[in-house]
Amino acid sequence: MEKIRISSLAKELGVKSSLLIDKCHERGLTHITHHANTLVPEQAEMIRQLFQPSTKVTPAEEPKVKETVPPPIVEQKKEVKTVPQAGNVVKVVQPNKVVTVHRGSAPAQKQVVRVTPVKSYWKKKHPPSNISPKRREHLEEVAEVKKPIIKEKETKVIMESPITVKDLSSKLGIRANEIITKLLLEHNIRVTINQILKEDIVHLLGIEYGIEIEIRKREVVEEHNFIAEQVSTKVEDMVHRAPIVTFLGHVDHGKTSLLDSIRQTDVAAGEIGGITQHIGAYKVEMNGKHVVFLDTPGHEAFTAMRARGANITDVVVLVVAADDGVMPQTEEALNHAKAANVPIVVAVNKIDKPGANPMRVKQQLAGLDLIPEEWGGKTQFVETSAITKKGIDTLLERLLLESEILELKANPKNPARGVVLEAHLSEGRGVVASILIQDGTLHQGDIILCGKTFGRARLMTNERGIDLKEAGPAIPVSVSDFSEVPEAGDKFFVVNDIQKAREIAQERQKKERETSLMKFQHVTLDSLYSRIAEGKVKEIKVILKADYKGSVEVLKKALEGLSTPEIKVKILHCGVGGITESDVLLADASDAFVIGFYVTTEDKARILAEEKGVEVRLYKIIYDATNEIKAAMEGMLEPETKEVVLGQIEIRLVYNISKIGNVAGCYVKSGKITRNASVRLIRDSIIIYDGKLESLKIVKDDVREVRAGHECGIKIANYDDIKVGDIVEAYEVQKIARTLTG
The missing domain is CATH 3.40.50.300 (P-loop containing nucleotide triphosphate hydrolases)
Known part of the structure; x- marks a missing residue:
């Protein structure tokens, strides 16, 4: 049995050896990796069958080829080079490609021939009878053409509010840049990818994209959903508190x-x-x-x-x-x-x-x-x-x-609930909150949900610093191990599931952030003038740190209360704890200064403040802080201006000096006239000109001032239209410092 080399078979079929090697791999002949490898006759015949549609034909059989091959397709332009052979030959190298057609001794012609792909061919035609049943089954499986699954476009989607541009982009499958551009160009609405959209805008975009959008309110897990079940109001359990x-x-x-x-x-x-x-x-x-x-x-x-x-x-x-x-x-x-x-x-x-x-x-x-x-x-x-x-x-x-x-009664059997009186950061203990229990009993280790924070009551002490294992109604205690500093005045509850407590706290934090984002307002024609006017308002920018949350609230309110229509106190950041490097960096970037109330400055923050030139003020009494800020604001107030008339002089002679202009000989009627004074030229009780003096002389000598009863010569700067009998009134504008109450 004579074997056939891949290179010889490729030359016989008029194709490249690499193509034959690929076809061999498709048919399971994975040992064929080089053009020098050989095939047994049965294998070679199988490969020849793959190229059967493009085998040699006679002119009499040409119509049969046309039955198999569709009419020429003119849209394909790419040329594929073939090996010319004698006689009438049609060589097809690749399906749907341009090939060279030889008709006897006639010149070569280029023609596009569509050939059914191999897989589709085996689907239409039965494999040759000389192939084994196992090979036939394999070829039929390979020839199976899978139809692409086309997903129908959704016509209705459900979304939970609030909805950002990013959320809408993900849900509709539309790029966020496209949505932002559409809102800007078609609706004159400027948005960012993380900005919350109003519901009417979301519905409008849905209509324009042909999708109905149903907006539902987000289901928020609140404490009353699982705390109310724990609270007992049985009369026999109630005790006086x-x-x-x-x-x-x-x-x-x-x-x-x-x-x-x-x-x-x-x-x-x-x-x-x-x-x-x-x-x-x-x-x-x-x-x-x-x-x-x-x-x-x-x-x-x-x-x-x-x-x-x-x-x-x-x-x-x-x-x-x-x-x-x-x-x-x-x-x-x-x-x-x-x-x-x-x-x-x-x-x-x-x-x-x-x-x-x-x-x-x-x-x-x-x-x-x-x-x-x-x-x-x-x-x-x-x-x-x-x-x-x-x-x-x-x-x-x-x-x-x-x-x-x-x-007054309470049930000590209930889970504890009450109010946070104060909260602060303590070195070694972390977040410490002073709480007052209004109902129930707080046990050591209980899970506490408090505003936007949560934690466990790991360490409890009374007002004298004595450790407690539990605390009943109307007992003030100090509790540590919160996730962050709670707000003074927040209500707290004891819950059973720390995961639910975490979810509620995070949801409240997210809601607070969303509320702050919703406060942003675009410029309108109605607000444009006020925005321009606000650009002239001076600001004192402050970063505020204090030892207790209540102190932060109070100082913030007190400082912001000093604001006037001309000068505003803007609190850029406030928090509990010492002054850190991040506070100094923020102050440096924002041209602000740092106020610390009953706290200290970290060493690194102090060194950084000196390098950046950031001012850090520390106080222990609120009076001092508010008074110094008030003094600083008064220094920024525009001073009041007051016009003071110095005196009046009468022009009695007018001289014209070449290259200088008109010079007046005058008599000081009242008060005085000074060299640096502003002057008004008055004629028939009407102010003709308001300006400055260029020179003031007595005879030929320059002088600083001339008092009533004396004569002098003056030259008004940049003005020559003076006449005998005109009155020149000298005055000065005095600036008087203002106060916030003045």
Whole structure:
């Protein structure tokens, strides 16, 4: 049996050896890798059959070839070079390619011949009979043509709000750049890929792309969905709880000192400037009963913190100094208590001081609808003294009486819930929050959901620093291990599933970010003028860091409250903790300065601030911070201008000097005229010209000023139309520094 080389077979068929090698691989002859490899006769015949449609034909058989081969296709232009042979030959090298056709001795002609592909050919024609059954089955499988699966275009999609350009692009299968360009060119709407689109714009885009878009509200897992099931309101489980009492009043009226007397401590001495900087919560026992006291800061800047204290309290003690009377912050505190709709007990403090007049205090408060019981009203007044301890027991009795009237109850079997009083970063403990439990019992290790943060109550301590394993209703505790610093005033709940707590916290964070993005507004014709005007407004840019979240809120509000129509205080960033390198870098990039309240600057941040020239100010008293910012703002105010008339002179002679112009000989009628003064030329009581002097002389000498009763010569700069009898009025514009209140 004589074998045939690949190169010889390729020459016989008029094709390249590489093509034959590929065909051999398609037919399972994987050992053929080189043109020198050989094939047995059966294998060679199988390969010849693959090229059967392009074998030699006679002129008489040409119509049969035309039956197999479709008419020429003119759109194909590519030429494939073939090997010419004698006689009438049609050589097809590749399907649907241009080939060279030889008709006897006639010149070669180029013609496009469509040849059915091998796989399709085997689908239409049965394989040759001389192929084994196994090989026949393989060829039939190879010849099977798979139809492409065409996915129908969706006509309706469902999306959850909010929807960004990126979300819409992914859902519709349209490039984000195309959507952005379409909105800009066709609707004059500028958007970015992560910007949230309004629902009407989403529907409009859906109509234009031929897709109906149904927008559904995102299902948010909230705490009430799984907390309500845990709360029990059974009467047999309810117990009396201690009243939560808040001390409110004007600064330096003795709130903290009075509270010190009640709980026999000395907190006021430890406060900087004698002013309470943070909310404190303390539990006091009297005759077997407990009272929880909240001591809110007394400075007027802490309005929000006092309001928060009034909203979580059961009874408010309004402290008024007997020697000072009702002050602005007293009225403010009273309004917070009324807004919270809680009972009010008035403590007329400092009764031991000379000049104390409790009657005047009662009269002033009566004018504010706070009528004493002895005058037929409902408000209890107690005269107290933090120094002599007078009235302390009476005040506690009144507070317990009020709590009995309120019938305060809680269920210690419930999961704990309450309010965050304060939160800060503590070295070694991480995030620490002071919380007040309003209902239920908090156990060590409980999962807590609080606003946009969550965590476990790994370490609990009371106000004296004693570790606790659990804490019941109306007990203030300090808890650590939150994921981030919670907001003061946030409500907290104990939940069973930490994964659900994480989901809710993350959803709230996302919602807050989306809300901030939605605040962006495009420029309209109505707002264009105001935007231009705002471009002239000066700004003081501040980065604010403080030790407690409440302090951050208060300082931010106090500083922003200093803004005027001309100068605005803009807080670029605020947070809890020390001043870091990132704070300094932000200040450097934004041309801002850093304010730290009761915090320190890290060493690296201090060195970086010196290198960048960033100013870092540290304060321990809020007065100092606000006063210095106020002074800086006053320095940025445009000064007031005031025009002061210096004197009047009369032109009596006019001289024309070549190359100089007209020079006036004058007489000073009143006041004086100075060399640097501005002047007005007045003729018939009408101002003809307003400008500056070019020269002022007496005879030939230059002088700085000439007073009334003397003669002088003047030259008005860039003006020569002067006449005898004209009056020249000298004046100057004085700039007067302004204040924020001025």
